[in-house]
Amino acid sequence: MFRLSNNLIGILNFITFLLSIPIIWAGVWLRNNGSSECERFLDTPVIVIGVFLLLVSVAGLVGACCKNSCLLWIYLVVMFLLIVLLFCFTIFAFVVTNKGAGQVLSGRGYKEYKLGDYSNWLQKRVTSGKNWNKIRSCLVDGKVCSKFNETYLSDTVEQFYTERLSALQVSGCCKPSDECGYTYVNPTTWTKTITNSSNPDCAAWDNQPDVLCFNCNSCKAGLLDNLKRDWKRVAIVNIVFLIFLIIVYSVGCCAFRNNRRDNSYPAGWKA
Structure with missing residues (x-):
C-alpha cells in the first residue's frame, strides 16, 4: 500500500490536472473568439497558466503514484520556486498599493x-x-x-x-x-x-x-485606485494560497522521502 502522503499528493494533482483542461480551453476560446483586443490580450497568459498547471500536476501525479523520484523532485523544485515567487509578489503588492487615496x-x-x-x-x-x-x-x-x-x-x-x-x-x-x-x-x-x-x-x-x-x-x-483595491484583494488571497502551497509542499517532501526509501528497499521493510 502507498503511504498517506503519496496518496494525498496524487489526489491533489489529479484535481489540478482536471482543472487545467478548462483553463487551456478558455485560453484557446479567447484566442479564436475574442471580440476585442482587450479580450484577446488575455488568451496567452491563460493558456500559459493552464499548460503550466497541466505539466506540474502530471509530474506530481506520476512521481507520487509511480514512485518516480526524479519527477517528484522536479515537482518539488517547481513548487518551491512557486512559493518563493508568490511570497515575493505578495510583499510587493502590499508595498506598491500602500500609497494613494481619494x-x-x-x-x-x-x-x-x-x-x-x-x-x-x-x-x-x-x-x-x-x-x-x-x-x-x-x-x-x-x-x-x-x-x-x-x-x-x-x-x-x-x-x-x-x-x-x-x-x-x-x-x-x-x-x-x-x-x-x-x-x-x-x-x-x-x-x-x-x-x-x-x-x-x-x-x-x-x-x-x-x-x-x-x-x-x-x-x-x-x-x-481600482488596481490598488484589486491588488490588495489578490494579495490577501495569495496569503491563503501560500499557506496551502506550503502544506502541499511539506506533504510532497514526505512522499519524496517515501519514494527514495521504497526504491532503496523494493521488497523490504516499509514504515
Whole structure:
C-alpha cells in the first residue's frame, strides 16, 4: 500500500490536472473568439497558466503514484520556486498599493483622485504611452462611460453631486474635475466655461463619447485606485494560497522521502 502522503499528493494533482483542461480551453476560446483586443490580450497568459498547471500536476501525479523520484523532485523544485515567487509578489503588492487615496470633496458624494498620490512604479506602468493607449482602448470598447451615463441620466445636478460614484467612471474618466467649474448638462456632457484652474485635465476634457476625460490624469488615477483595491484583494488571497502551497509542499517532501526509501528497499521493510 502507498503511504498517506503519496496518496494525498496524487489526489491533489489529479484535481489540478482536471482543472487545467478548462483553463487551456478558455485560453484557446479567447484566442479564436475574442471580440476585442482587450479580450484577446488575455488568451496567452491563460493558456500559459493552464499548460503550466497541466505539466506540474502530471509530474506530481506520476512521481507520487509511480514512485518516480526524479519527477517528484522536479515537482518539488517547481513548487518551491512557486512559493518563493508568490511570497515575493505578495510583499510587493502590499508595498506598491500602500500609497494613494481619494480626496473628499465638500458637498459631494464622490471623491476625486490625483495621479501623483500613487506609487511611482504604478504610475510609470500606467502613464507610458504604449500601455495607456491599450488601456484607453479597452475602456472605450467596454463602454464604461456609456453605462455610467445611462445609470445617472435622469439625475438633476443636485442629485448627481450626491451620488456615490466610482473612481474609474466618474472622478476619473467620465466627467471633468470639479475644479474646472464646468456646467452640468448630463453625466457625460458638460458646458465648458472660462476657468482659472491650472489643472491640465480641464483642457483635455471633451464631450465626444470616445474622448471625454480618457486622456486625463484623473482617469489614470481612477484606474490606479481600482488596481490598488484589486491588488490588495489578490494579495490577501495569495496569503491563503501560500499557506496551502506550503502544506502541499511539506506533504510532497514526505512522499519524496517515501519514494527514495521504497526504491532503496523494493521488497523490504516499509514504515
